[in-house]
Amino acid sequence: MSATPLSPGGLPTRARWRRSSRSTGMNNCVETAVLGGDLLAVRDSKRTDGPAVLFTGPAWAGFLASVRADQPV
DSSP states (O other), X not given: XXXXXXXXXXXXXXXXXXXXXXXXXXXXXXXXXXXXXXXEEEEETTOTTSOEEXXXXXXXXXXXXXHHTTXXX
């Protein structure tokens, strides 16, 4: 088992963040990073040093299905 280095804010320091393809360049979007161990991090592109929400693969799939169906989570 290996540890994931964390920043002072608790986010992995070597995470490869990906910005939404629908971003307008105004930083009004989210960024995601696959962390391994079936975890995905999501953060606000305006606050790259701020907090992130962590999802498991199934939880992320359920969240996206709810958004696409325009249903409350």
